[in-house]
């Protein structure tokens with residue numbers, strides 16, 4: 312199981328009015344367990360006003376840079392993001408979980424691929440990592456980025472993106488899409504929607520020839536682009552996406568696990584094992600999820616989003632059956648192997664066993 316490590320903050324840097332980047336001094340001894348692929352995220356925890364607050368943020372640094380850096384955009388009433396933007400400074404210590412996540416791009420010098428990415432706002436962070444790694448490691452690959460923001464000032468990492476673009480003019484194309492500022496062409500004014508996605512496909516890439524797509528930003532943009540690409544003939548397996556959260560999911564995208572009338576109120580004997588220690592408790596089929604229930608019984612379990620998008624709470628179901636409310640991150644082969652998102656799981660047999668060490 313991934314555990315939290317006490318890691319010193321190396322640098323906190325203002326990137327825009329409401330966004331800072333935070334880099335970490337990962338000790339040499341921990342570097343192997345902090346290896347990552349571009350697209351993956353760190354889970355951070357801090358005690359803020361007496362309350363432990365945990366969030367996950369995509370790494371914007373690239374593996375070849377031997378650096379661990381995330382970007383934290385301030386959200387209204389966001390406890391962690393406000394703390395990071397207003398209080399956090401170099402030399403402070405945060406609890407940090409090693410990099411995780413299924414939204415990733417494994418680079419190889421042999422690849423000769425075209426990657427296309429749609430990002431909005433702080434959705435740029437995993438893309439920046441991917442772009443830097445692809446440019447460095449895959450000399451024959453191309454990357455096309457469509458990046459949505461309000462205006463030029465709110466473009467996070469603009470200078471860095473421009474620097475990379477100038478260095479790799481023939482392989483990296485960057486198209487800014489601004490909703491509150493008119494640029495030269497109408498197709499880059501507004502939000503990234505179906506019409507724009509179709510226009511970009513016509514002008515800048517052949518949908519079925521692109522090797523893979525990477526989408527990160529608000530759910531509305533993600534699902535619109537995903538559906539448009541599918542409509543343009545792109546195989547769904549080529550479309551990878553990372554949701555910020557499930558809070559803004561459109562209706563119909565956030566089902567709750569179904570329960571048969573006869574199962575209502577039934578109880579399951581649950582055993583959760585973590586770090587070799589087992590916790591036994593009873594849980595109603597239509598009660599809270601396995602993660603929250605086990606946390607309530609004192610288990611020290613990994614989690615971040617609690618919304619089925621980050622994968623931090625993944626564990627193996629070694630006995631019985633569960634259903635999940637949502638799953639935006641487990642791959643089919645992980646499900647096949649018995650992995651579940653415990654923050655979304657509810658028992659459907661009279662006993663279940665869940666192993667976080669497997």
Ligand code: FES
Pocket residue numbers: 613614615616617618619620621622623624625640652653654655
């Ligand atoms: S905590 Fe993020 S998917 Fe469960």
